[in-house]
Amino acid sequence: MPAPKEFLEYVDNKADLFIQRLSDAVAIKSVSSDPQCRSEVIKMSNWIKDQFSAVGVDTELRDLGKQNLGGEELPLPPAVLGRLGNDPTKKTVLVYGHFDVQPANLSDGWGTEPFKLVIKENGQLVGRGSSDDKGPVLGWLNILQYHHECKKELPVNFRCCFEGMEESGSEGLDDLVKRESQSGGWFDSVDCVCISDNYWLNTRTPAITYGLRGLAYFKLMVSGPARDLHSGVFGRMVHEPMTDLVILMSKLVDVNGHILVPGVDEMVSAADVEERKMYEGLDYSIADVDSAVGASTTLSSDIVEVLMGRMRMPSLSLHGIEGAFYGTGAKTVIPAKVIGKFSIRLVPPQTPDNVEPLVRKYIESEFAKLGSKNTCVLEPEHGGKPWVGDINHWNYEAAKAATRAVYGREPDMTREGGSIPVTLTFAESLGVNVLLLPMGRGDDGAHSTNEKLDRSNFIEGTKLLGTYLYEIAALKK
Amino acid sequence: MPAPKEFLEYVDNKADLFIQRLSDAVAIKSVSSDPQCRSEVIKMSNWIKDQFSAVGVDTELRDLGKQNLGGEELPLPPAVLGRLGNDPTKKTVLVYGHFDVQPANLSDGWGTEPFKLVIKENGQLVGRGSSDDKGPVLGWLNILQYHHECKKELPVNFRCCFEGMEESGSEGLDDLVKRESQSGGWFDSVDCVCISDNYWLNTRTPAITYGLRGLAYFKLMVSGPARDLHSGVFGRMVHEPMTDLVILMSKLVDVNGHILVPGVDEMVSAADVEERKMYEGLDYSIADVDSAVGASTTLSSDIVEVLMGRMRMPSLSLHGIEGAFYGTGAKTVIPAKVIGKFSIRLVPPQTPDNVEPLVRKYIESEFAKLGSKNTCVLEPEHGGKPWVGDINHWNYEAAKAATRAVYGREPDMTREGGSIPVTLTFAESLGVNVLLLPMGRGDDGAHSTNEKLDRSNFIEGTKLLGTYLYEIAALKK
Secondary structure (H helix, E strand, O other): OOOOHHHHHHHHHOHHHHHHHHHHHHOOOOEOOOHHHHHHHHHHHHHHHHHHHHOOOEEEEEOOOEEEEOOEEEEOOOEEEEEEOOOOOOOEEEEEEEOOEOOOOHHHOOOOOOOOOEEOOOOEEEOOOHHHHHHHHHHHHHHHHHHHHOOOOOOOEEEEEEEOOHHHOOOOHHHHHHHHHOOOOOOOOOOEEEEOOOEOOOOOOOEEEEEEOEEEEEEEEEEOOOOOEEHHHHOOOEOOHHHHHHHHHHOOEOOOOOEOOOOOHHHOOOOOHHHHHHHHOOOOOHHHHHHHHOOOOEOOOOHHHHHHHHHOOOEEEEEEEEOOEOOOOOOOEEOOEEEEEEEEEEOOOOOHHHHHHHHHHHHHHHHHHHOOOOEEEEEEEEEEOOEEOOOOOHHHHHHHHHHHHHHOOOOEEEEEOOOOHHHHHHHHHHOOEEEEOOOEOOOOOOOOOOOEEEHHHHHHHHHHHHHHHHHHHHHOO | OOOOHHHHHHHHHOHHHHHHHHHHHHOOOOEOOOHHHHHHHHHHHHHHHHHHHHOOOEEEEEOOOEEEEOOEEEEOOOEEEEEEOOOOOOOEEEEEEEOOEOOOOHHHOOOOOOOOOEEOOOOEEEOOOHHHHHHHHHHHHHHHHHHHHOOOOOOOEEEEEEEOOHHHOOOOHHHHHHHHHOOOOOOOOOOEEEEOOOEOOOOOOOEEEEEEOEEEEEEEEEEOOOOOEEHHHHOOOEOOHHHHHHHHHHOOEOOOOOEOOOOOHHHOOOOOHHHHHHHHOOOOOHHHHHHHHOOOOEOOOOHHHHHHHHHOOOEEEEEEEEOOEOOOOOOOEEOOEEEEEEEEEEOOOOOHHHHHHHHHHHHHHHHHHHOOOOEEEEEEEEEEOOEEOOOOOHHHHHHHHHHHHHHOOOOEEEEEOOOOHHHHHHHHHHOOEEEEOOOEOOOOOOOOOOOEEEHHHHHHHHHHHHHHHHHHHHHOO
């Protein structure tokens, strides 16, 4: 059961209206990390509820409580839950998206006002949130509008969960998802989940994503003096915290990305021939990496090795040092307390819980070897488990069939190097298959300046998400 | 020829007036690094000129040109030159000081308004510039006032050079000193120099300082990507500049302060028995270091080793990293370009010119060993040569005799771990002996909050500087 021709035509015919609605959504400054914008995020919750109600969805705002942000108590923007259809002969699909956005200012280097959607001649729709994640959320709305206006029944039972705190740690969402996943809850009887909140690997080939890395973030503090010291007066008198910290940080990862913490890399088995073949089949080259990075600095000249480095291997990055001199110019300070920040991206079977003891043991042992009189403390920060979905599930088969139908080609089957923690929450709370079905391209610049969504990705992406629902119905008839 | 009893009594009798004048000087916000305060520094130039003129000194303001500060062109505060006496049978003494100060705000943690001198019950005169360096400059003024009011002839020919840019790199001063040192210049025929702009080693024992370390400051840049990258997306795909930089920085100095750049430590010969004895004689203990640092983290439990580490050994400190994440919290960035800041404090025979090639060769060799595709550039910043004076010269004999006369004890003969670059300018331009004769104590907090000068240091210090002039005359009669 491919999607009806009328649906595809409807989407083409309504394209300009859909883009106007995306423009309305972008104009609401729903920056979740900025207390000044909190009322705009809440306005966005209501806007989303109203839009989905208008196309026949039964919606509810769900209060998520309050948030303490820099000493200020702020109301969390309500999540929007929606449901349409309750036919026991149909599959029930839950879709997730978010309507909050990253901060954006013209002065950051935007070419145009970030909260005013600009339609460029090359078809790019430029504006904050166009691709991450207002475009995909409105993709679902477009589909529902067709069925509502044309009085067509959806091929599946539809459930949605849209939140306004994704860019700020999805505060409050985990509890809601767990609660609603229980018997009698809003997500009871959900059969599969579809999340459209990531990107194609490149700018050419549609993708389906079946894995995400987890994260273990660490703060490594070395302290000694009670206050910062003058390097002229105290240099070579006392153990300097920066010296100790830099030595410890230099022992975490080598120049080729190998993690030096014993046991961490070793947890991950090598790829077999079959898995390697999947990476060989991806439409991505060293030139694509170089273009994305703006330099030729890949760890290997073999694209399969480089892609596996992102997708199926853990990585350790040194992010910076808090407490040391960071300005331009020259300052002759011996910092009293310095905090190294580093994190490890995790892949199965790694978890924050099984990696942290390895890091702690190693740091403690290396610091003891130094014989410094300073104090060293390792503090694990927020983390998250990795996730890998079962690509042989009918949920993936439906997404692949939809991609073939809309784009006429096989999708890249990708794993993301980053994390979308809510994915794991859905997978674990519901115990059903989850897939990521991206709408935008790899160069959309989601958290960067001049974020855009290509018009064709918005329109064909709407068709893709709609066709995916029909393919589920066809496969599971 | 010790100082006349009348001079010493005069100083005691006028103590309150001297302190009132110090209060007037502190009230002028002569912060040389703050463009907003530039007019106050210039006001201070005029105030100093007027004060020294009033006690019979022939004074001149010397224009030092303009300064470019953050794109703004500012007039440099004029230096104040002074002279009194031209008797060929007397020695000619040049004294140096500065009347600009470090920034200070109540919000930095001051207990009282920083630019209002507060006389505490324990005798501390608390205010910005009290000790660094308005107190010592006014010490010379106090001496001249006695001779002027009481119509006494000075025992030496007096020359002075006071500047208003010391806390901002003494911009413009070097050229002036070199010019005035030439035949016919203001400093022509100067026999020795006395600088009162440092501190006792402790809070108990007067000191004379005969050495300063030099400085070679370096910026070590590693760059790769054209922009900062997301560690989830790019972690383990590309060579990360932070990884390379931290490895390089970890190879510069070990945890015990030994400099790992081949040839640097090796340039300095070991102390012989006699030199060691000088350090053994200093009134300073590990407890004093611990108290100054606020922690027990000395590199050795032997105070002689610790003091030699500051005074006669080079030191290498890692100050920080520009371009990396430095905030609180957690950020999962791969910084695109990071600049490590480190500096080496130098002792003879080291100079920035002979140390820099060793650092460059070592960094280039170590970076090549890494095999990274990133780019590494070493950039030497401002530097200065070290200085050691001849302590057997009559200039030092006079200062020692004056210390015995005023304080009734032998001074600590110290070398400073830091740099006062103008010292070397005077030594090299004039080719005469230079000494540092501090007025304040080791805990004055010169660049810190709650800077103070003890009343007794101001009053006895005035006697010390005056007696020093008389001892020169006695020794060289």
